[in-house]
Every structure is written in structure tokens, then in C-alpha cells.
Amino acid sequence: MGAPKMLFIGLLSGTSLDSIDVGLFEFTPTGTLTKATLSYPIPWDFKQECLKLTLNSEINLIKFGQLNIQAAHVFAAAVKEFLRSYNLDAKQITAIGFCGQNIQHHNGLSPYKFSIQIGDQFTLAKLSEIDVIGEFRQRDIANGHQGAPLAPYFHQAMFSDPNVTRFIVNLGGISNISILPANNTPKDFIGYDIGPANCLLDEWMQLHFNCEFDEDGIISASGTVDSALLEALLSDPYFNQKIPKSTGREYFNLAWVELRFPSLDQLSKVDVAATLLELTSITIAQAILHYLQDNASPQTKTAAASQVYLCGGGAHNKYLQKKLTKLLELEVETTAKLGFEPAWVEAGLFAWLAFASMTDDHFEPKGAIWPH
Numbered sequence: 525m526g527a528p529k530m531l532f533i534g535l536l537s538g539t540s541l542d543s544i545d546v547g548l549f550e551f552t553p554t555g556t557l558t559k560a561t562l563s564y565p566i567p568w569d570f571k572q573e574c575l576k577l578t579l580n581s582e583i584n585l586i587k588f589g590q591l592n593i594q595a596a597h598v599f600a601a602a603v604k605e606f607l608r609s610y611n612l613d614a615k616q617i618t619a620i621g622f623c624g625q626n627i628q629h630h631n632g633l634s635p636y637k638f639s640i641q642i643g644d645q646f647t648l649a650k651l652s653e654i655d656v657i658g659e660f661r662q663r664d665i666a667n668g669h670q671g672a673p674l675a676p677y678f679h680q681a682m683f684s685d686p687n688v689t690r691f692i693v694n695l696g697g698i699s700n701i702s703i704l705p706a707n708n709t710p711k712d713f714i715g716y717d718i719g720p721a722n723c724l725l726d727e728w729m730q731l732h733f734n735c736e737f738d739e740d741g742i743i744s745a746s747g748t749v750d751s752a753l754l755e756a757l758l759s760d761p762y763f764n765q766k767i768p769k770s771t772g773r774e775y776f777n778l779a780w781v782e783l784r785f786p787s788l789d790q791l792s793k794v795d796v797a798a799t800l801l802e803l804t805s806i807t808i809a810q811a812i813l814h815y816l817q818d819n820a821s822p823q824t825k826t827a828a829a830s831q832v833y834l835c836g837g838g839a840h841n842k843y844l845q846k847k848l849t850k851l852l853e854l855e856v857e858t859t860a861k862l863g864f865e866p867a868w869v870e871a872g873l874f875a876w877l878a879f880a881s882m883t884d885d886h887f888e889p890k891g892a893i894w895p896h
Contacts, residue, residue, distance in 0.1 A: 533620040534875030539697025546606040547871030564602035595643035600651035614653040621878030622658045629772040639671040657878040672770040673700035676715025678873040695838025697723035716767045719807045720776040741843025747798030756785045809851035835859040839866035
């Protein structure tokens, strides 16, 4: 009789706070199986409280503590709904990989870097009746890294190819990139946060267009990029900061846009949308092109064969995909081409981190294991 299946749930909501994603995954020596997925709506009042915490550096400790426990209840409700929907028993799940709802992430000049998430994992474990493995960002920082993005660990394990350099771009609230060079060891991959992806445009859509996001980039495509606004945003020092680097919604938000361009209210609303999408497109393209230029062969002056794949919620923005294809002069696909639905890669990440934390003594998944 073979070993029993080890099933892991990946649980997150991300910086975009658009929904809670619950994904069930099985990891085997030959691959990853996505067993089931569910998007669970975030209660409106909870979302607003999370946004307040993210955008306010001064908080009430009692309110913070209460919201920390409330978050565990909200995420537990999502897990229970998932189990009900698929007629699963909590005892069938090995563990939940849970990062918590990110509130503040700071990797500035201070030697004391930190990352704060809410969602008490002990309360979540009690309510869901499933073991919870978490505090991944804190573990990463303790190992001398940035604590974000965490996605490159998983991207390297799932998507690397010895014959081609792959760029995996995750488009959540923040865009992050994983650079997976051909013919290199698992330790040679590069990952960092590029800048804003969905967070600015989503916030603009909600404020001025009464919709949660710009579906397929239709509204952005109808506007004209404002060169003065774009130049002001691109002049932010973060974009020229050396890697590794990480950021979050506490930095990139509409208050940041207004600070860099005080006359924002004088511009057309659709032109601002177009410019915010252009900012995302250009910063991603620059990250990829700079790497290709820096790693071009001295003999041929060209880089090795390269592929670009998008994942995360923003991967469904067809206008953004089209713009990246034009800027890079490379075919830009989603990770669906590699067999992994782009909307569920990040849930797979947290399930895999839980798996890697528990099982590297049983067999080693393809690629890098989480550092203990």
C-alpha cells in the first residue's frame, strides 16, 4: 500500500484584498496537482479596517489585536466554506499554508527590518481543525532576506527550465518578478518587487468608476498616457533602488500618486487610468530588459532564449499583456501555458511552503526547499 496522500491548503487574500483564495494542492515527486479552488468574498467592513491599518503607520494596539483575531475568523470561514463545497473533512488536510493579511512591510535603511500580518494562526487552526504553518515572511527575514516577495521560491521550483531563461511576473497588488536563468542551480534565481501592479489602478477604479478593477484594461485602453504624470511617478527612487528590494501597499497607493503629482485632479480620469497601467507596463519591461542587456553574450550581444509568463489577478488584463509584448518584443504568455492557472499560483505558493516546511525529509520537490 502506498503512502497516504498529503493534501495542503494554500490560503491568502493578497495586497489587493479582492477576495480570499483557498486552493487545495497535492505535491508529488513528479509534479503538482491542483485539486480544488475557491474564491471567498471578503466582508466589506473587514476589508476597510485592513486598508486603514495598511495606510496608517500609527495604530491603536487594542484595535490591532481585535482585528488580528477577527482575521483568523474570516479566513477560517473561508476554509470551512471550501470544505463544505467539496465535501471534504478537515482530517483529510495535512496542513494550511497561511501568510496572513499583510499590513506593514518595511525593509528600509534600519537594520531592524520587519513584516506584519494579521490573522492569528493558532485561532485559525482551532477554528478550522487543521494544522496551520505560517510566519513565512518573518522566517525569510530571519534568514537574511527581504521577507518579500516569497513567490520566487515557488516559481523556481515549478517553472524553471535548463534550456531557457524564464521571467515569471506575478501581478497582484504589487508586481514581483522571478528571474530563472537557464543552466543554473536552484540558488541562482533572482526575485524582487518591481513596483505597483493592480493596487493603484484598482484603487482608482473604485474611487472614480464604481468598479472593483479595470477588466481587461478596457478603461485604461480608452485613455491617453499623460507624460508629465508618468515622468513624475517614474522618478520615485524605489525604481532605481538596487536589488534585492521589496515594497507594499503602505508605500504605493493613491496618496503616493498625489504626493508625486499634486495637480492630479486636473487630469482626465481615463488618462490617469491609462498612465497608471503604463507605469506598471514600463517598470516590468525595464526590469526584464535590464537583465537581458546585463547578461547578453559578449560575442553575440544578445541574451539567451527567453520566455515571459504572467500570473496573479493582473495576468487576465489583456491590454497589459499586449503592451508588455510590444515593449519587450517577446511573446508574453500566462502560466496557463505551463500548466498552472495564473490566478492560483500564489495559493499554490503558500501550500508549497507548508509542504516544504514539513516534508523535505520524505522527498525533495523539484528546486529549492524552504531554508530552515
